[in-house]
Amino acid sequence: MSYGTTTINVHKKLKLDKRANSENWYARLTLDNGKRIVKSTKTDDLEEARERALELYYDTQARIKNNLPAQTRKFKHVAEYAIKRMQDALESGTGKQAYKDYISALRLWLIPFFGDTDVDKIDYKGLVEFDAWRTQQNKKPFSQSGINNHNAALNRVLDEAELQSWLVKSMRPTLLNKGVKSESRGSFTDAEYKKIYTALRTWHKKTKNTKAAATREVLRNYVLFLANTGVRHGTEALGLRWRNVEWQDKGDERYLVVNVDGKTRKRSAVARDTVEGYLDRQRKLNPKLQDGTFDELIAARSDEFVFTTRLGDVANIASLNRAFNALLDVMDLKTGADGKERTLYSLRHYYATRDLKRGITTHALSKQLGNSTAMIDKHYSKYTPLLNAELHSGRNMRADKAKGAVAGAQSVVDAAFAMHADGLLEDEALLAALGVGRDGYVVTEEIAMKALDAKRAEKINASTLMLILNG
Incomplete structure (x- = not known):
């Protein structure tokens, strides 16, 4: 692969390239894993470019020796990679709707604050400073759910940086969330x-x-x-x-x-x-x-x-x-x-x-x-107590009691007519059981029907029937 119009060997894995569209020399370092780091020396002087290329080489070797990424990127550059990956997923139909919120969080909050910071330099101190800045800009503390959204967006960037070897896992900071506990929004009656x-x-x-x-x-x-x-x-x-x-x-x-x-x-x-x-x-x-x-x-x-x-x-x-x-x-x-x-x-x-x-x-x-x-x-x-207000208020108990009373009354009627039909009750006892002659006696449709059935079966006479029907 051609990297320029002129190439100078500086070291076994380090070269200087002069590109057709630039006067400056570019340092090209090949790592042991085959990846390359290409960086402008920002000079057209060969000797000065050689020195800067060697600085890149020794600095990279030192980073690798200390278990640091061989190279890193500014947060804003990595964020753009993460944003593009999420946008591609959304367009293909495989992305989550939450990606739109993450993209918004990156553009409105995270990139404006961390943009020019090397992604591998984001640490606990930086996160604390970001939280203070975010609160000041928002004019009030963020909710826990809002901060969770920011943290998810930040993790997308850190994942991208780790994937590209611009960040090692051991350097990933522990994200904070000291936001205000979220409360449900109001409802309507x-x-x-x-x-x-x-x-x-x-x-x-x-x-x-x-x-x-x-x-x-x-x-x-x-x-x-x-x-x-x-x-x-x-x-x-x-x-x-x-x-x-x-x-x-x-x-x-x-x-x-x-x-x-x-x-x-x-x-x-x-x-x-x-x-x-x-x-x-x-x-x-x-x-x-x-x-x-x-x-x-x-x-x-x-x-x-x-x-x-x-x-x-x-x-x-x-x-x-x-x-x-x-x-x-x-x-x-x-x-x-x-x-x-x-x-x-x-x-x-x-x-x-x-x-x-x-x-x-x-x-x-x-x-x-x-x-x-x-x-x-x-x-x-x-909301449960209010939604089940009829239970907690005891109204259902009163309703059940009333229903029970009606059911009880109906069972007395059934028993009285059954016993009378079996010859266990005389007419006077039947009338007493039904409450005929007492205050509040009401002839229900059921009592009337049973009385008529009893007359049809000749179990009661006309006089008893009239007493039941007229009270």
Whole structure:
């Protein structure tokens, strides 16, 4: 392989190359494992270049002797390798949705701080300084989940560096997470949810800004979709294309299924029946999809994004958040009675609490939401007393008691007529057992029917029948 127009041997495994497009000499060092280190000497003077090449040689030998990587790279360069690898995986369909969050964390936080640091020089001290800088930039401590996301992104870079031999395993730092313990977001009551979707019917008419109005139209359908599918707000919902929505048959019934690329894996979520209407209305907002029917669109497996405005733009997170937060502020619903702020993500919690209240098991709910059962228990166990309020309040006990009393009364009637039919009770005793003549006596349909049957069988006379029927 040609490395330049001129080559000078400096050492057995060290050469100097003069490239066609540069006046400077380049040092080329071949390692024992066959890999090469090529580095500019940044000079066109041969003797000076020779000295710098030898410095590279002896420095590399020293690093290897001390169990250090033969060469290293700046963090930003390694990060770009890691980002490209994740982007390639996403494009091929083998990557996780979380990769998008890692890429964002690298671009917004990790590269700006560690960019010019050699990847093998990142240590505990550097991580502590990064945490302090991150907190200052964020103006408040990061949550544990946010820091976990940063740590996962950083690990992707360290993995890449180790793979390329720019970092040895023994030098990898132990990552920190002293973030604030994450708390679940607020939810909505049924009454608040109804108030929100009712207001959304006209919310788009209360602005003169064309783009804002278009976003609010989508917001109406988006809110109803989130609250009736449990799909995550953001990447999961906004990444949906019409080809991800399908009808699936089960016996004689068909169900609307949404196939989402989840936080950790792909999954299928069954939408509530009402979602068909919301999505059909959303379809009609897209200028390209206004013709035909909803079923025809589903069958066509269109590559168009679901949540597209009438202007032809895909709705974005920032615009939807802004519109929804403005609505909550106007309605004084931004903060719940528990002091927690509500966001679009709260609609996922609303979906979950409604399902739990209906008696859906945490296992079944975890499959729908794409969470582990343990995570469902962790975030929703605190709702259990309220969801089972009728049990804790004792009302069910009173109801059971009332049912028992009715059942008991019915068993007395059965026993009284049975004993009378067997000749064990006289007419007067039968009347006494039934309570005829006592305050509160009520002729039920069952007592009347049994009395008539007894008269038909000639077990009682007309006088006794009338006493039973009239009390």
